[in-house]
Amino acid sequence: MRTPSAGLWIGFFLVLLWSCQNTIGDATEVPPVLGQASVELPNWSPLVTQTGAVYRKSTQKKIQVVDFFFTGCPTICPKMTSHLVTVQDHFQGNGQVEILSFSIDGANDTPEVLLRYAKNYNIKENQWKLLTGNPEGIFAISKGYKVMAYNDEFAGERNLVHDGTFVLVDHNQQIRGYYDGLDDADTQRLITDIEKLLKTL
Numbered sequence: 001m002r003t004p005s006a007g008l009w010i011g012f013f014l015v016l017l018w019s020c021q022n023t024i025g026d027a028t029e030v031p032p033v034l035g036q037a038s039v040e041l042p043n044w045s046p047l048v049t050q051t052g053a054v055y056r057k058s059t060q061k062k063i064q065v066v067d068f069f070f071t072g073c074p075t076i077c078p079k080m081t082s083h084l085v086t087v088q089d090h091f092q093g094n095g096q097v098e099i100l101s102f103s104i105d106g107a108n109d110t111p112e113v114l115l116r117y118a119k120n121y122n123i124k125e126n127q128w129k130l131l132t133g134n135p136e137g138i139f140a141i142s143k144g145y146k147v148m149a150y151n152d153e154f155a156g157e158r159n160l161v162h163d164g165t166f167v168l169v170d171h172n173q174q175i176r177g178y179y180d181g182l183d184d185a186d187t188q189r190l191i192t193d194i195e196k197l198l199k200t201l
Contacts, residue, residue: 079182102142
């Protein structure tokens with residue numbers, strides 16, 4: 001029995017490679033809008049930043065990274081914050097990119113506490129806002145972003161719960177991606193997706 005010629009093997013390999021590339025898709029493809037493109041994220045009451053400035057939902061067309069945290073969180077928050085520092089430093093000075101971290105512990109996370117936290121992590125307010133306000137209002141905001149944040153209170157004892165998700169929001173206030181804030185590779189994927197969105201502005 002004759003064996004396939006070298007030309008046939010090469011042809012088979014090229015067809016297989018073309019098929020794989022079309023299955024994977026274009027690596028430069030912009031992340032899609034998640035949910036209905038016509039629905040914007042909900043508005044919220046003014047909140048306060050780490051410097052005591054009043055922050056309202058941005059009407060500027062900025063790309064935003066959103067997460068929920070609290071300064072007294074001893075488990076996942078330090079790693080999440082460290083990963084967001086990487087994002088901040090990568091886009092430092094780019095006014096089209098903004099990080100919003102909503103504290104779910106408004107009773108304790110006053111602007112003064114948030115400012116100390118910001119200094120500990122070298123957080124720059126021009127790029128990254130730490131936001132505090134009424135906890136129930138913050139929990140409602142988390143629902144708008146479709147992430148988990150709540151007080152699992154039992155017998156009068158607080159138990160603040162949140163997940164480690166980073167949410168990517170485009171300049172039209174549409175969700176474009178969810179990322180594991182505890183994962184190095186997913187943080188890099190977030191940075192890559194922000195770069196893709198920036199090219200569409």
